[in-house]
Amino acid sequence: MDVAEFVETLDTEGRSLVAAAEEAGPDAEVATCPGWQVRDLVRHTGMVHRWARTFVTEGHTAYLQDGGLPALDGAELLAWFRDGHRRLVDSLASAPRDVECWSFLPAPSPLAFWARRQAHETTVHRVDAQSALGVTPGTVAPDLAVDGIDELLRGFHGRARSKVRAQEPRVLRVRATDADAVWTVRLSPEPPVSERGPGADRDGGAAVDVDCEVSGPAAGLYLALWNRLPFPTVTGDASLATLWRETSEVTWS
Known part of the structure; x- marks a missing residue:
């Protein structure tokens, strides 16, 4: 965009x-x-x-x-x-x-x-x-949602101030099912490292061992990653989805 x-x-x-x-x-x-x-x-x-x-x-x-x-x-x-x-x-x-x-x-x-x-x-x-109206909010265009996921994962949570940390190395995959977009988020005691693209789920040609995948339409993922909705689909170790929910808040300062 x-x-x-x-x-x-x-x-x-x-x-x-x-x-x-x-x-x-x-x-x-x-x-x-x-x-x-x-x-x-x-x-x-x-x-x-x-x-x-x-x-x-x-x-x-x-x-x-x-x-x-x-x-x-x-x-x-x-x-x-x-x-x-x-x-x-x-x-x-x-x-x-x-x-x-x-x-x-x-x-x-x-x-x-x-x-x-x-x-x-x-x-x-x-x-x-x-x-606040008590109705289902309007949707978000897929292209905007994909861009917003990228901004959140590789921008906000690429910074040292991100609190999304894991005691041991873990891998979270984020997959937009309607937009040919996938991110691989490597978690550790350090700030997350996120990659986007077809090669994001591979390392040197070998498939990355993913611990958890959250997937669904881009709009749903976008709002879930901003903690406005539940994740559409979670497969694998759901504790990583919970970790995201509990530690990913972006606060105003």
């Missing part, structure tokens, strides 16, 4: 998020984020949108603290969210392709990083907002 596609996704998903939030109401419990009400979700996502935009529009090359959560609620909160979301979409769409600014995961460019990251941030939180 390219920058324009990510920006289009961000635009669509943000509008869907705030529409669901408005329908659910600020007091509604967010089923996929225990302890959060809709107002918490909207405040958080709106804050992230403004924080991300600051790097792109002001060209900061080092980390900046976010601006904090607003004390707004109800209609004022929704209007604040819509304004920040619109500004982020427009800023990413119009930014120079060679803009230089801080980012925190590997990407072809800082702009590509921020467009991708905010598309996925908003997609996952759109699912959260829809879960």
Whole structure:
């Protein structure tokens, strides 16, 4: 996916998020984020949108603290969210392709990083907002889901701060059954090492001994890996799926 596609996704998903939030109401419990009400979700996502935009529009090359959560609620909160979301979409769409600014995961460019990251941030939180309605959230396009799995496995959990660790070397395979995409995740006392591609399940021509495989449609895997849904299918040692569930949370800091 390219920058324009990510920006289009961000635009669509943000509008869907705030529409669901408005329908659910600020007091509604967010089923996929225990302890959060809709107002918490909207405040958080709106804050992230403004924080991300600051790097792109002001060209900061080092980390900046976010601006904090607003004390707004109800209609004022929704209007604040819509304004920040619109500004982020427009800023990413119009930014120079060679803009230089801080980012925190590997990407072809800082702009590509921020467009991708905010598309996925908003997609996952759109699912959260829809879960507050008490209905099954809308799905995620397979190509976006595959990209998001890759960002999570090789990006977020390729960092030293990942808490997904195993006392002994173990191998977890992630297979999207509708997208010809497979990842092999090597677990150890060190940060996970993930590979993607047809050769990811082989090592020097020999098949990798996999301890557990989680598989299913890309959209289901994407949301399961973000701990929004159960894994569609688990084969082998299910304790590795449990390990992921218990240790893979990505927290805001």
